[in-house]
Amino acid sequence: xxxxxxxxxxxxxxxxxxxxxxxxxxxxxxxxxxxxxxxxxxxxxxxxxxxxxxxxxxxxxxxxxxxxxxxxxxxxxxxxxxxxxxxxxxxxxxxxxxxxxxxxxxxxxxxxxxxxxxxxxxxxxxxxxxxxxxxxxxxxxxxxxxxxxxxxxxxxxxxxxxxxxxxxxxxxxxxxxxxxxxxxxxxxxxxxxxxxxxxxxxxxxxxxxxxxxxxxxxxxxxxxxxxxxxxxxxxxxxxxxxxxxxxxxxxxxxxxxxxxxxxxxxxxxxxxxxxxxxxxxxxxxxxxx
Amino acid sequence: xxxxxxxxxxxxxxxxxxxxxxxxxxxxxxxxxxxxxxxxxxxxxxxxxxxxxxxxxxxxxxxxxxxxxxxxxxxxxxxxxxxxxxxxxxxxxxxxxxxxxxxxxxxxxxxxxxxxxxxxxxxxxxxxxxxxxxxxxxxxxxxxxxxxxxxxxxxxxxxxxxxxxxxxxxxxxxxxxxxxxxxxxxxxxxxxxxxxxxxxxxxxxxxxxxxxxxxxxxxxxxxxxxxxxxxxxxxxxxxxxxxxxxxxxxxxxxxxxxxxxxxxxxxxxxxxxxxxxxxxxxxxxxxxxxxxxxxxxxxxxxxxxxxxxxxxxxxxxxxxxxxxxxxxxxxxxxxxxxxxxxxxxxxxxxxxxxxxxxxxxxxxxxxxxxxxxxxxxxxxxxxxxxxxxxxxxxxxxxxxxxxxxxxxxxxx
Numbered sequence: 001x002x003x004x005x006x007x008x009x010x011x012x013x014x015x016x017x018x019x020x021x022x023x024x025x026x027x028x029x030x031x032x033x034x035x036x037x038x039x040x041x042x043x044x045x046x047x048x049x050x051x052x053x054x055x056x057x058x059x060x061x062x063x064x065x066x067x068x069x070x071x072x073x074x075x076x077x078x079x080x081x082x083x084x085x086x087x088x089x090x091x092x093x094x095x096x097x098x099x100x101x102x103x104x105x106x107x108x109x110x111x112x113x114x115x116x117x118x119x120x121x122x123x124x125x126x127x128x129x130x131x132x133x134x135x136x137x138x139x140x141x142x143x144x145x146x147x148x149x150x151x152x153x154x155x156x157x158x159x160x161x162x163x164x165x166x167x168x169x170x171x172x173x174x175x176x177x178x179x180x181x182x183x184x185x186x187x188x189x190x191x192x193x194x195x196x197x198x199x200x201x202x203x204x205x206x207x208x209x210x211x212x213x214x215x216x217x218x219x220x221x222x223x224x225x226x227x228x229x230x231x232x233x234x235x236x237x238x239x240x241x242x243x244x245x246x247x248x249x250x251x252x253x254x255x256x257x258x259x260x261x262x263x264x265x266x267x268x269x270x271x272x273x274x275x276x277x278x279x280x281x282x283x284x285x286x287x288x289x
Numbered sequence: 290x291x292x293x294x295x296x297x298x299x300x301x302x303x304x305x306x307x308x309x310x311x312x313x314x315x316x317x318x319x320x321x322x323x324x325x326x327x328x329x330x331x332x333x334x335x336x337x338x339x340x341x342x343x344x345x346x347x348x349x350x351x352x353x354x355x356x357x358x359x360x361x362x363x364x365x366x367x368x369x370x371x372x373x374x375x376x377x378x379x380x381x382x383x384x385x386x387x388x389x390x391x392x393x394x395x396x397x398x399x400x401x402x403x404x405x406x407x408x409x410x411x412x413x414x415x416x417x418x419x420x421x422x423x424x425x426x427x428x429x430x431x432x433x434x435x436x437x438x439x440x441x442x443x444x445x446x447x448x449x450x451x452x453x454x455x456x457x458x459x460x461x462x463x464x465x466x467x468x469x470x471x472x473x474x475x476x477x478x479x480x481x482x483x484x485x486x487x488x489x490x491x492x493x494x495x496x497x498x499x500x501x502x503x504x505x506x507x508x509x510x511x512x513x514x515x516x517x518x519x520x521x522x523x524x525x526x527x528x529x530x531x532x533x534x535x536x537x538x539x540x541x542x543x544x545x546x547x548x549x550x551x552x553x554x555x556x557x558x559x560x561x562x563x564x565x566x567x568x569x570x571x572x573x574x575x576x577x578x579x580x581x582x583x584x585x586x587x588x589x590x591x592x593x594x595x596x597x598x599x600x601x602x603x604x605x606x607x608x609x610x611x612x613x614x615x616x617x618x619x620x621x622x623x624x625x626x627x628x629x630x631x632x633x634x635x636x637x638x639x640x641x642x643x644x645x646x647x648x649x650x651x652x653x654x655x656x657x658x659x660x661x662x663x664x665x666x667x668x669x670x671x672x673x674x675x676x677x678x679x680x681x682x683x684x685x686x687x688x689x690x691x692x693x694x695x696x697x698x699x700x701x
Binding site: 004049073074076077083114118119122132134135136138149172175182203240242243244245246248249252253255257259260261263264266267268270271272274275277282 | 572
């Protein structure tokens, strides 16, 4: 292992350990933090390779951060709108901040990165996927995947709002058995909102190690930055997916097979009859000649 | 106006209209979120990009075509992303030209030939599909080229084009039996004895059939081996095996869709897979043996059956048989009101399917049973249309005593 990579891995392991030790009170959050750090590090090592350094972040005082989530549209193709509002004290110059949203997309849905790439030209976010996404698989044959959403911050008189629309698609699910619910529920948990700030400001405080995560600085950047997790958990969104029902199976199987058989027999009979008529006409024509 | 222009002018006009649509498409893609260009075209271009980087085109998810297509579209990366679309609309217009020539060869008068090929050349569906960047026009051009050269008795050229068509898309493989049977003594002009068993087997072999089988097999094998050497097992899996074993449980026009969805993940799914395969095979073989003498009509019926009885059916498959319709139009003894009824019912069947499908996909309502019912109805409409066409068709064998027989449309 090259020395710089070893240094980097050791640094990340140190963050992990520190993060694991502090904040032990909420083990659920710690597990999640540890798991998130691991997947981020794996991704960085896989795609960015050797890292000379990690760009540090300045941690501003965090007042109330509001995260608002809504789902738009109906059916299999939805838009998930996330709005993050930060008070103006947080990110006024000379402090420069960027926001990163970490989405954990459940197995029951997927994001089409090619579609997202089209939307970038029209103000959509730039997205990195930590793993390849199979857009054609059914829900029960898929796993959850993580996305990193990068988007510029929009400034408003009240503060900073960050508004991003993520197009998601619900996967086809396995049919509902007898007596089971005719629709499945897909649960999209709230995102992890991370911020990276650079600059000098009196508003800065000491960074809490347990809330620091390494991630690429931008979607197309080779550099790795440290990002601070902001609190402000959003409620999970629930999506309903209609399912085929086994109670229909009897009718559907019989009906389909009957249609196929009747259709085939009719076509065979017609083709045979028209062929015989054509032969009869040809024979009578030959007789005339 | 069609009478006054010659076929070359009509083709140029058709090409011009398609170029205008391509230009409009470029504008829409740049200004609107909803793209004019087909999703598949972006897949082809991405695959071509991978090839220019020395990688496999199958790195692009959902690329399920021959690597030759991605190779042909490399100018999309080097020259302009529009190159592929230009190639496809050109193939489309050449297909229209082939239709005209096939009709002329068959003895149809110039005016009717031009009208029939205009049905394709100025067809809004054909124009939109090829200008959106759909690659079907290449296969369609190759299939029509095969028919044209068979009619000119250029067996080797026809065999080469046929094998290339099968390499691009699997469905022309269903014509193999009819092509083989067509090349009998009526085609070659050489009488062969059929009295004793040994001679009966020998009568199956004649120089034309040997040429057909040899050239098409060698072409297909060469193309397959070349692609296999370049891209290995992935090529075989994505280009051929995926289409043959495809079990798409997402909703589509196929009559079998809901049945396949409900039996997926169950111990019956293999049996069901075989059961859905049987009608297709039986019908295709029967039609090959009965209708081969009128090859264009036989190919039309076979393609129609293939699409209607297939496990998966999407609207781009309809082009496969619609492209053969202009060539058989003069042989159909149909009243205008019958033709209009058939066309209306065909569109209505699709509309009745699209309605519950829209409610499922874009409103999230559980309309699976309605989609199934609409699928059965559309299937019934298609069966009815085929039966009407079989009755309306005037059967005229293509070859007699080694020569192409011209239709005499007056004595039906």
